[in-house]
Every structure is written in C-alpha cells, then in structure tokens.
Amino acid sequence: MRKILAITDIHMRSHGRTIIGLNPLTQFQNALSHAHKNHPDAEHLILMGDLTHSGHIDEFKMIKDAIVDYPIPITFMLGNHDRRDNFATVFPNIAMTPTAHLQTRIDLGDDVILCLDTLDGPPYPQHHHAGRLCADRLNWLTDQLKTCAHKRVSIFMHHPPHDVGFAGMDAIKLQNPTDLFTITENHPEIRHVFAGHIHRTISGHTNGVGFTIFKSTCHQMPMTLDADDSSLSVPEPAAYGIILLTPDSIIAHSEDYELAIQPDGPTSDALPD
Ligand SMILES: [Fe+2]
Numbered sequence: 001m002r003k004i005l006a007i008t009d010i011h012m013r014s015h016g017r018t019i020i021g022l023n024p025l026t027q028f029q030n031a032l033s034h035a036h037k038n039h040p041d042a043e044h045l046i047l048m049g050d051l052t053h054s055g056h057i058d059e060f061k062m063i064k065d066a067i068v069d070y071p072i073p074i075t076f077m078l079g080n081h082d083r084r085d086n087f088a089t090v091f092p093n094i095a096m097t098p099t100a101h102l103q104t105r106i107d108l109g110d111d112v113i114l115c116l117d118t119l120d121g122p123p124y125p126q127h128h129h130a131g132r133l134c135a136d137r138l139n140w141l142t143d144q145l146k147t148c149a150h151k152r153v154s155i156f157m158h159h160p161p162h163d164v165g166f167a168g169m170d171a172i173k174l175q176n177p178t179d180l181f182t183i184t185e186n187h188p189e190i191r192h193v194f195a196g197h198i199h200r201t202i203s204g205h206t207n208g209v210g211f212t213i214f215k216s217t218c219h220q221m222p223m224t225l226d227a228d229d230s231s232l233s234v235p236e237p238a239a240y241g242i243i244l245l246t247p248d249s250i251i252a253h254s255e256d257y258e259l260a261i262q263p264d265g266p267t268s269d270a271l272p273d
Pocket of ligand 1: 009011050079081197198199
C-alpha cells in the first residue's frame, strides 16, 4: 500500500492578515505538522491550488518558507486565487509544461497521478473564479495518457469538473467539463478525480468516474446548498487528505486534524467486561 497526502486551499495571506478570524499560515503549519507526525510513511504531498489568497509574491514566499523542511517530495498546483507568473517567480525551479502551465505527472508504481492546471488566465479579470482547461492543457493530458494504458490513473485538479450542489460554487466550476469528460470516457484507466475549490469534503461519481473533494486548511463552505454566494465561509474544522493506493483500490480519507489533536492519544470506548 502506498500513501500520499493532499492539502488544498491554503489561501496564504501575508502580514498576519486573517480570513474570518483564521490565520492561513498557522492553519497550514498545523496541517503540515500533524501530517508529518502521523504519516511519516507518506511518499508524496500534493498542494492542490489556492496556495495563496491573492496570488501575491509575498504569499508564495510564505508557502515556500513553510514547506522548506518538509521531508517528502511536494507537487504544486494552482487555483483561481493564484497567479502563474508570481508562482514562477518564487519557484523558478519548478518545471512547467512547454506551454507554461503547471501540470505534473507523478509515477508511483502502477499508479499515475496527473495534476492539471485549471487556473483560467492570463488575463485574470477581477472576481473571475471559474476554471478552464485550454487546448494546450488538454493536449498535455492526452499525451500523458498515451503511456498509461496499463496503469491506474488519478487526476488532480483544483476546480471540480462537475456540479456539487452548491449553487454559488457550481457557477464557478470548470467551465468546459465536456472537454475533460470526452477524454475520461475514452480512457478507462482514469479511475478517480480529486479536487479542491469547494472548501468542503464531498465524494461521489459522475460521468463514469469517482471523485473526492477535500476541505481547506483554512475556512470552509457552510452547508447552504441554495446560496448563490460563493464567498460564504465558516470556521468549521480544517482538514487534509490521506490517499491510500492499493492493488485493488484508491481510498481517500479526510483528516480533520484540528479535532484529531489528542495529546494523550486515542482512547477506547469499549465497555468493561
Ligand atoms: Fe479556495
């Protein structure tokens, strides 16, 4: 069994600025610390976009400083709050595709993880938060799949390509889902889609593919399905994802690490005989 970790929607802010009273840096550091302590056997960490709240260079630098000592390989993804040029300025050694998108392939034995870049831009119109996969990025995906026929593929993307039932978030999902599902329908080796963006734990099945969406390490989406406002936030417990890859299964756990801090370790609820 192989284990990878997934952290999404960090929303880093500089100068101690908070989001509904939560400090994104502290939240992220606590997630990293908890994951490191409890999952030293994890092989890889994927940061699934919305690394920053405003896409500023100083925010990306804070991400870089926070992960400097993390002992396993880290793959970066971008979300609608990020800016590709500023990311590249702070992380000049992170490889982009030939078309300058942040898309990455991770090979883990019989499993292949393909991380897509759904940030729509440049340009980056103000208040535009929907995602898109342009022809260049879709062609990259198709090229990668040419060597995955006998593999088991998981796709990671910041924006879900499907509705999740939150009216406000469904309006800013991936804007060209049919282009992606045309590919997944022709590639049964694609077994699962992992996403962020919604700030809530959600799982299901769509267009023949299973999906899992992880919570943010900072603010969460309230359970108000009919609300049109995509910026609604509540300070519910933060989480990160733990993904287990076995010969038979792709298993996704969501760890509410703020609730899981138990100084004395877990206790049994077993009644005495
Ligand atoms: Fe986000």
